[in-house]
Amino acid sequence: MPRLVSHPDEVIVLKRRFGQGAAKIDRYIALDGYAAAQKAIAQGKDAMPGWIIDTMKASGLRGRGGAGFPTGMKWSFVPKTSAKPKYVLVNGDESEPGTCKDHMLFREDPHAVIEGTIIAGLAIGAKTGFIYLRGEYRTLLNIMEHAVADAYARGFLGKNIFGSGLGFDIITQTGAGAYEVGEESALMESLEGKRGVPRIRPPFPAVVGLYGGPTIINNAETIANVPHILLMGGEAYCQLGSERNGGTRLFSISGHVERPGVYELPMGYPLRKAIYEVAGGILGGKELKAVVPGGASCPVLRADEIDIGLDFDQLAKCGSMLGSGGIVVLDETVSIVEFALRTIKFYQHESCGWCIPCREGTDWIKKTLTRVYEGGGAKKDIETVQYVAENMMGRTFCPFGDAAAMPTLGFVKKFRKEFEDYIEGKKAGTPLMTEEHILVGAGH
Amino acid sequence: MADVTITVDGKKITAPAGTLLIEVCKTAGIEIPAFCYYPGLSLQAACRMCVVRQEKVPKLQTACTTQIAEGQVFFTDTPEVVQARKATLQLLLGNHPLDCPVCDAGGECELQDMTFKYGAADSFYAEPKNHREEQKWSPVVYFDRPRCILCYRCVRVCGEGMDVFALAVENRGSSSIIVPNVPAQLAPDNLAQLDCEQCGMCIDICPVGALTSGTYRYKTRPWEMNHVATVCTHCGDGCKTTLGVRSTSDGSQIVRGDNRDKSGINGDFLCNKGRYAFDFANNSERITQPLVRQPNGELKPVSWEEALTYVGTKFAELLNTHGGRSFGVIGGNRLTNEEAYLLQKFARSVLHTNNIDHHRTADYAAFAQSLAGTAGRGASLRDTLIAKAVLLVGGDPTNQNPATAWNLRSNVRHNGARLYIANITEIKLRRQARAFLHVAEYGYGALAEYLAGDDSTSSSVTPDSAALASFRDALRSEESLLILIGNELRGAELKRLIDFGLTIPGAKFALLADYANSRGAADMGLLPDLLPGYTHIGPIDTADPASRIALEYHSPTSPGLDLLEIFDAATVGNLSALYVAGANPVARYDVDPATLKNTFIVVQDMFLTETAVLADVVLPAANLYEKSGCVSNSYGDLQQVKKAADRAGVRSDFEMIVRIADKMGADVRKLVPFGPGSNSEGISADMGQTRGAESGEADRHAVWLTANNLEPRLSPFDPSAMLDEIQRLVPGYKLLRLQLLSGNDQHLSPAAVPIRDDAGLVQISNRRDLVLPANDTLFTSGSLTRYSASLNDLQQNQLRQPIIQIDNKTVVD
Ligand SMILES: Cc1cc2nc3c(=O)[nH]c(=O)nc-3n(C[C@H](O)[C@H](O)[C@H](O)COP(=O)(O)O)c2cc1C
Ligand code: SF4
Ligand code: SF4
Ligand code: SF4
């Protein structure tokens, strides 16, 4: 269970109602809840969609699910009229190792997700929204379902929301425990009751999505931002962040730090400060070895690469990614060989298996690294791992293949010496990492 | 879609916008490797073998999902592309058992071919491969998990193509596995198994040797067989099939049936019978020596000479003493056209009798008469794949005409064809139907009346008058309609339905029947009251071209006895001789053996059937896979039958008929016009340019000579001599020899001759029982069923299956 943490450097937008019992609808309303939706409706039926989308565009908000696609622009791709119903789909599958921020949102501020979903629906003319929670988030599903029921009871959902004459329904749904269904098209398949395998694109979901209707799919954090943005204004939100990276973001900091947790920092915030100040520095005063900056799929940064701002563009420039904002900190005791193995084990286990390069590639990297880790490695294994990963890159059906190959390549390229030494018997680091270390920033 | 021009490897190609790049390339002769792509099935983009480089696009693109647009530029063969494909193969092979030396697919495997091309055989992984035991899913479907490359073709062909959905993917990632629909926990012996139509399409479509056939696996290597393209003997669809044949000590044996070149009317399709049920030919109960009944009542093997002499002498004697009217001749539905024609000609011109009939499985006589005087109204099986609207009255194609069902499903799926079905049972095809009309029992006649405008019959069709009315309205609004008619409709009912159809300008018709040559048997005149091509027997009018055949035959000019009357005649002691070629009327029509005790019976068959055991002489016959000639399917699509297998001791029906005639002292040359090629009628101007799929460079001349009837017919046993006469005399059989010999099908529209009122026709309406459909299911094929080990196994298998029904009406509880 992630704990509530705070730090003076935080810029609070999303966390505003954390720790204040906002899961209760009255509390939420007391804290400006559902004001944004009503503000949108007050623009009048005709002006409302344009107003919402313009505000979102102005906010510079980029998707918090990983890819960082500008949200306002995504919404504007939905055709105005459609023969099939349109949908809003909230992606709460949060399964990227090192990421636990949507968890906090569902627990601490479920109505913000609901309100954001309503507003997204108003913007594109959808009558139904789905909130899809990760299969393991059972307890959170209870919270969300309560919140949805309360919103219905108040007339914020249903046939005539806020007395506007407009209808909007929300349906909650959980997965069965697969990382891959976080990928937007696999998410739709899963929601429709099918195997969690991605779809061929084009067509893109904005045109042909859920049940064949135009659909916008957004991360839960992206959606939870929406009411705040409407209340504070797009420009104001935008200015909180860095260039081309509007606003603030929830960073899940875990691993070997003194104070792991979910912190809300402005986009572009320095990574070094995030580790050494916000999260309290390396656990037990040890040396930093490496950082995974945005969730398990992002290539690792060495200790000498952390003078960089936390936004999509700066991380891309240095060959990694901001991803889902899950920062995993590794100290000097960590064996990169083991960490690489633990990472690929996850991807091998989670690959949906649809396409050959990913299904077979993750399996072979895992097998090879397992042998290396268990002491049976040879130097050419490093080449094999690198060759397989390079040949997965850009060749798979969905971005999962890249997500598995990129970190692997990062490890073997940046820590090649450590692999070689390990194979030659000079094992570096002592096995330390347990699953809990990687998944949630618990540790102590 | 408008045409656009793209550039592939520097070559400009023009094709309709939106066409898949992989198809565009195929047409242009540029090969793109593919595992998961299969024309006609949904797209997967899973195997990543078809990747190509597209200009200005960052990632490699899959050609199987790329729809072309103006100006696109692609490269399909750059080092980058080749490397991507090679790496994908390496990844696959890493876990592949590479047991090619024993794999059924060895030599016919797409994975082998691609590895050969991309040179990815070097496996650099040190880890052990994942192994799993093979599984037997049904008597005919086996699964070898380690060979599976997860292309999902089997899953799709079963679901999308067959509408059965018996296969699926289970688990995920590298544990993904193809599973059948009956999980181990529900199966009688705790082994997962398939409850399905057992068509074997999944085996056919599997690019590797992961799915193999129970009847073929580990029997031989593909290159040790001869591959002979011929026609399936089982149902009236007449699928083209390729038989794999190996020589044995007593001839040559069929070991495999498949659909190699996919160039036939059946396209990709073959059903379980076409694929496995050739095995009746290998049954150990086959007769391979003539048998003659001895005074002690036993059937004793004798030489061919002795048997034929006996039959010839006896026939001649009985003809002399009792006359032709005391003879009965019954033909079968699996004879070739040449044989059927010869049999009736023999009956009429040598035995001087019209007492000839066959086991009718549909009322083709009424069908032809109803269409008399029209042109272009006969549908081809190919129409079922393209017709915009189809009406199916009666029948159950899923069980009785599986290729028709396959085509209809494909047509609905790909072209959105509107399928209207009227049936007394909820046949499976209703799932593809736009409208399904549940007809009351015996209601087809009333339906035909109602469709034709007689509202008073409504309540006899169905209590749901509104459904009926809208059904008719929908049909009336169609501009063209393919009308498929089940064999339940006969005589006047059939005519009524066709009359209604004829009011729709573009309507075409087909009458569905059971066996390979049911239609041909009728077309060729195995009927007591109609000559070949449904021309009348008499009275002869020398000015009327329809009398041409009767004139040449010098046959009796009044109708003979039909099949039932022949047996009636026996009952009253008026049948001196019965000659049966390839039929089992005693069992089919439930004839009392006692009535035949004073009749001299000659039976040509493969087995000692209920009819054969009563015979005085049994002559061992070759089956359709062991002889040459042509057959006409239910639709009148004519195809060549090629001799594939051989069995020592047996003879073709054709040869037997000729030899009996000879022994009777008849002029064989009159019966079969053999001799130096003299028939120059209709020599094609095509100088052999259009070589067919199966003629190689070497036999170019032979094909042309044969095609143009310039080759001498060297013996009276040459069916092509008979075909010359069929071509010359039978209305509607103006066929193209070259097409036929090239292994292509051609649609014949016998332009039935309007029948004269004074022709004295048998009215089938009053004699419904004359038409006796086999009502075959997927796992039966008339009398042949019991001699086919695979059909028996499948029936047994079906019985022990748990509760999932093919029709999906009941599901596992
Ligand atoms: C393998 C894979 C897993 C993903 N998992 C998630 C996830 O758990 N949650 C999420 O919001 N987005 C996930 N995404 C990203 C989604 O596909 C999609 O881009 C996102 O939901 C869009 O929302 P956004 O624009 O608000 O970021 C994943 C993508 C991939 C390729
Ligand atoms: S890359 Fe391929 S196998 Fe991997 S998750 Fe995506 S579709 Fe599935
Ligand atoms: S069994 Fe054959 S057809 Fe089916 S997925 Fe495997 S390789 Fe493909
Ligand atoms: S559909 Fe008919 S002709 Fe075709 S394979 Fe099956 S039984 Fe033979």
Ligand code: FES
């Ligand atoms: S053929 Fe295109 S991905 Fe398989």
